[in-house]
Amino acid sequence: MIAETVCSAVAAAGLGIAAVTAYRKRFLAAARIAAYSLVPLGLVMTGVVDWLADTAFSPTAWAGFGVLGASWLLFASTRAVERRRGGTRKERKQARAAAQREAVAPAASAPSLGAGSRQTTRPATAPRAEASDDFSDIEAILKKHGI
Numbered sequence: 001m002i003a004e005t006v007c008s009a010v011a012a013a014g015l016g017i018a019a020v021t022a023y024r025k026r027f028l029a030a031a032r033i034a035a036y037s038l039v040p041l042g043l044v045m046t047g048v049v050d051w052l053a054d055t056a057f058s059p060t061a062w063a064g065f066g067v068l069g070a071s072w073l074l075f076a077s078t079r080a081v082e083r084r085r086g087g088t089r090k091e092r093k094q095a096r097a098a099a100q101r102e103a104v105a106p107a108a109s110a111p112s113l114g115a116g117s118r119q120t121t122r123p124a125t126a127p128r129a130e131a132s133d134d135f136s137d138i139e140a141i142l143k144k145h146g147i
Helices: 002-023 027-046 048-056 059-085 089-101 126-134 136-144
Strands: none
Touching: 002 027, 002 048, 027 048, 048 059
């Protein structure tokens, strides 16, 4: 009963301020003030104020808010763990299978597409081996980044 009286008084005061503002030829501001002042009156008339008052003093409602909070905490914690692991079980399984399909021996070269027409009989030389040692650091960096 007190909440309805307070909301009605706030609405009446707001409409009075809107009337004074309109008298000063500031119609847009007056309309905005009138709109804001009618909100508490509308909440009283629809019964929202009674519902909020009943909810605020109901132990069952507060227990329900506690259950909703616990539910939210469970969702948030499972999502955080899922992000740490890298997705759902199905996604991890697919990633593992893709990694096994793309696995290549460290010193393997790209596969040939067919039998070549020319054959090279050049022996590996020492400077060639030194060049591969120079590129080993670059290869390690590229492998680290998955390239």
